[in-house]
Amino acid sequence: MASPPNAESRPKGGSPWGLALRRLRRNRIALGSLGLFVLIVAFALAAPLWADRVAHTGPNATHTLERITIDGERRDVVSPDGTPIGPVWLGAGGRFFLGADGRLGRDEMVRLMYGGRTSLFVSLVAALITTLLAVSLGLLAGYFRGPTDAVISRLLDVIWAFPVLLLGIALGTALAVGGLQIGPLSLSSGSIWIPILIIGFVYTPYMARPIRGEVLVLREKEFVEAAVAQGAGALRVMLGELLPNLWSTIIVFFTLNIANNMLLESALSFLGAGVQPPNSSWGTMISTGIGLIYSAPLLTIIPGTMILLTVLSLNVFGDGLRDALDPRSRVRLEAHAGSFEPEEKSA
Amino acid sequence: MARFAARRLLGMLLVLFAVTVIVFLIFNVIPSSDPAARIAGQRGATDPQLIANINREWGFDESLPVQYGRMMMKVFGGDLISYTTRQGVDEQIWEGVPATFSLCIGAAVIWLSLGVLFGYLSAVRAGGLTDRALTILALVGISMPVFWLAAIFLYYLTFKVELFPSGGYVPLTQNPLDWAYHLVLPWLTLAVIFVGFYSRVLRSNMLDAMNEDYVRTARAKGLSDRQVRTRHVLRNSLIPIVTLFGLDFGVAIGGGAILTESIFNLQGVGQYAAEAIANLDLPPIMAVTMFAAFFIVLFNALVDIAYAWLDPRIRLEGPAR
Numbered sequence: 021m022a023s024p025p026n027a028e029s030r031p032k033g034g035s036p037w038g039l040a041l042r043r044l045r046r047n048r049i050a051l052g053s054l055g056l057f058v059l060i061v062a063f064a065l066a067a068p069l070w071a072d073r074v075a076h077t078g079p080n081a082t083h084t085l086e087r088i089t090i091d092g093e094r095r096d097v098v099s100p101d102g103t104p105i106g107p108v109w110l111g112a113g114g115r116f117f118l119g120a121d122g123r124l125g126r127d128e129m130v131r132l133m134y135g136g137r138t139s140l141f142v143s144l145v146a147a148l149i150t151t152l153l154a155v156s157l158g159l160l161a162g163y164f165r166g167p168t169d170a171v172i173s174r175l176l177d178v179i180w181a182f183p184v185l186l187l188g189i190a191l192g193t194a195l196a197v198g199g200l201q202i203g204p205l206s207l208s209s210g211s212i213w214i215p216i217l218i219i220g221f222v223y224t225p226y227m228a229r230p231i232r233g234e235v236l237v238l239r240e241k242e243f244v245e246a247a248v249a250q251g252a253g254a255l256r257v258m259l260g261e262l263l264p265n266l267w268s269t270i271i272v273f274f275t276l277n278i279a280n281n282m283l284l285e286s287a288l289s290f291l292g293a294g295v296q297p298p299n300s301s302w303g304t305m306i307s308t309g310i311g312l313i314y315s316a317p318l319l320t321i322i323p324g325t326m327i328l329l330t331v332l333s334l335n336v337f338g339d340g341l342r343d344a345l346d347p348r349s350r351v352r353l354e355a356h357a358g359s360f361e362p363e364e365k366s367a
Numbered sequence: 368m369a370r371f372a373a374r375r376l377l378g379m380l381l382v383l384f385a386v387t388v389i390v391f392l393i394f395n396v397i398p399s400s401d402p403a404a405r406i407a408g409q410r411g412a413t414d415p416q417l418i419a420n421i422n423r424e425w426g427f428d429e430s431l432p433v434q435y436g437r438m439m440m441k442v443f444g445g446d447l448i449s450y451t452t453r454q455g456v457d458e459q460i461w462e463g464v465p466a467t468f469s470l471c472i473g474a475a476v477i478w479l480s481l482g483v484l485f486g487y488l489s490a491v492r493a494g495g496l497t498d499r500a501l502t503i504l505a506l507v508g509i510s511m512p513v514f515w516l517a518a519i520f521l522y523y524l525t526f527k528v529e530l531f532p533s534g535g536y537v538p539l540t541q542n543p544l545d546w547a548y549h550l551v552l553p554w555l556t557l558a559v560i561f562v563g564f565y566s567r568v569l570r571s572n573m574l575d576a577m578n579e580d581y582v583r584t585a586r587a588k589g590l591s592d593r594q595v596r597t598r599h600v601l602r603n604s605l606i607p608i609v610t611l612f613g614l615d616f617g618v619a620i621g622g623g624a625i626l627t628e629s630i631f632n633l634q635g636v637g638q639y640a641a642e643a644i645a646n647l648d649l650p651p652i653m654a655v656t657m658f659a660a661f662f663i664v665l666f667n668a669l670v671d672i673a674y675a676w677l678d679p680r681i682r683l684e685g686p687a688r
Contacts, residue, residue: 178385182660183621186640190393190656193644197408198400206399279510286512287626291644310518310630317522324515332510339506 040268043344050340057333060326064136071130074114079134080298083125088112097125103315104128121319122308132323135300139327142216142295143281149220150281151274154227155266159258161228162235173232176225184222185287191218192293210296215288219281227273231266238265268345275341279334286327302327372672379668386660391435394653402427407450408648417450442654451648459639460654466536466635470627471619473550474557479612481558482565487601489566490573501566508563513623516559517630520552534632553631557623561615565608572604579603606678613670617663 044050071078083097090111097120098104104120107128117129161172179187192215199209200217207213238244239262247261282302288294289303290310297304302323309319395402403421404411411418422428426437441447447456489501525533531552537545576582577600585595620636628637636655643651 174385178382178389181382181386181664182389182656183618183663185622185625186656186659189625189640189644190390190652191397193647193649193652194394194398194405197405197647197649198398200397201399209400283510283512287514287622290514290626291629291641293644306512306514306518310514313518313521314526317518320515320518321522324512324518327512328507328510328515331512332507335506335510 040344044340047340047344050337050344053333053336053340056329057337060136060330060333061140064133064140067130067133067137070114070133071127075117075127075130076115077127077130079126079131079300081126083120083127084123086125088115098123104312104319106316107318118318118322119316121305122312122316128305128319128322131300131305132302132326135302135305135323136326138212138295138299138301139282139285139303140330142212142219142285142301143278146216146219146223146281146285147274147277149217150223150227150277151270153220153224154231154273155263155270157224157228158231158235158266159262162232163239163254163258163262165236169232172228176228179222180225180229182222184284187222188218188284188288189291189293191221192288196293196296210299212295212299215285215294219284219288222284223277223280227277230273231269234266234269235262238262272338272342272345275334275338279331279338282327282331282334368676371675375668375671375675379664382664383661386664387439387657388435390653390657390660391438393656394649395434395438396431406649409646410450421450438653442657447650447654449643449648449650451643451646456651456654459651460636460658463634463636463639465538466633467620467624467628467637469536469539469546469550470553470557470633470635470637471616471624473547473554474561474619474623475612475616477554478558478561478565479608481562483569483601483605483608485562485566486569486573487596489570490577490600491596493570493574498570502570505563505567508559509567511559513556513560513626514630517552517556517627520556521630524552534630536633536635550633553627553633556631557619557627560623561619565611568611569604569608572607573600576600576604610670610674613667613674617659617666621659621663 067079077083086097087094088097088105088108089095090108095105097116102123104122104125105116106119108116108119110117116127118132119128120126121128121131157172157176161169182190195207195214195218196209199211200207200214207217239257244257244261247257252260285294285301286303286306289301290307292307295301295304305323306320309316309323313320394405398405401418403418403425406421406425407414407417411421424437425441426434442457445455445457448454449456449459485501485505489498489505492498520531521533524530532549535549537549539546573596581603582595582599585599590598624635625637625640627633628635629641632638636659639651640655643649643655
């Protein structure tokens, strides 16, 4: 395996990973953010529990004409003028904890939890797709250089020319009408996999480029030469020698990428080009809520705050991770725009 | 210099061509449904005659290169019409341009000035209380969904306290004061993300620059701390900010502006696109995507050339990116 060249002369303190872990443990703010993120994930995972045991309803069940008893008083879930009931907390035994979501009278709390599942799932899986694509393309381009690199790099350049949100919108609307069919893979137009694939795809250049840059530097190192001299083929050099040296970059990018994905998902869903109704995601919830901004502002503010907290926790944790893994690292992912600091400025 | 500009412009033309191909692929090849039904959007479902017309107009039964040619002629010849509103797409986009640019240029002024100010303060007081407070603010700003901030502004500053108008666009030529008054909240909304990001970038650039030799030289020749910071450190640290700005201005137009305009009801290109999405009306989205990408590619090329003119090193090393 690829052990670093001067294993004996390493200062006491264990492996690079051990060192990074220790640095991370000293960073209380980063740990706190990780804790917050774990809480949010737990909140979303608890959705079915809350729905079955406490709220006794589903995320898409409508209660337009129902009335509930709050502290002995009967009230409409949706008043005749269309205004939904506000947060009743535990007044109705946990039903409509955060009120109803609009004319349809769906339980806001239940939708918030299920919406969190959708948003987190989309962001996470899309980040996995981006990482897989970006690492493969970055390795191929950086290792083979020449024409392979030229083709891959130009392709990434072209995708880069589109603003991320607009490219997502274009793909989202084009696929929202008719769905997608590539070979055996067939997705209907309302499928959650459409936004996942789109988001995974549009962020690929932003991760593939710095990885390619890093591979270009790494492949000139002695350990690669040594591996080649021992008869290692291209695949073994890429996966066995180069990939292990990329992990710290990949982990940092992956974390920050989840945060970006969440913002993109919410923006796409907000505009109607992402997660399709009746599925709830934090973005679609805001999209419903904004129409009632003056009568029921919490319908917008609460899901928005969930997005803010999730993205913030991931950004802060990602920052801490980067500091821990490589204090001198310069790559940095911009939250919304997706462009990087000018690369290799000092490298 | 002329050679650099020529090379950069040639590269730009290639990218522009590739952009049109990608847009063509997205709207005509990748989706599996009937392309005519897709372009007709929601109206198509009830109107078989419309589908037949579109099929003939766009040549969907012909080969892909022919289809590509027809699409380009439509987009750039001004013949593209929306099938829900029946209006010419290119005209609608032109009508939206003043509002969109008013929004983005104003926001850019805010984010550049605040970003530089906060970044500078942060770097000067690195590690101190100001720095920490600004860092937290910057991180919150970066993590904030645009429409969430817009919603908060709308509720608290136009409804609870009626400080600002809740939206609408007043042309600059009609009444400059009203123009600015209507745009204050949208400007702030759009600028916040970038303020956070720019101040962070500037901070780290300045901290790096403070260890450079030229800073030591400047100190050695007797400049005060303040002079060193503003005339040497800040000036050199601003260079990457200019590059970033070249990229981000386009990003704001094709990203945050769409969300900001649709919430504040500014009749710009972004709101036009947002309405088209709501109706699944593809021709406007197609045109907006293409024009935005064109604008960004063009703008980047110009920034690169201006940059090479300012800094000869870039010319010699090849295109900066």
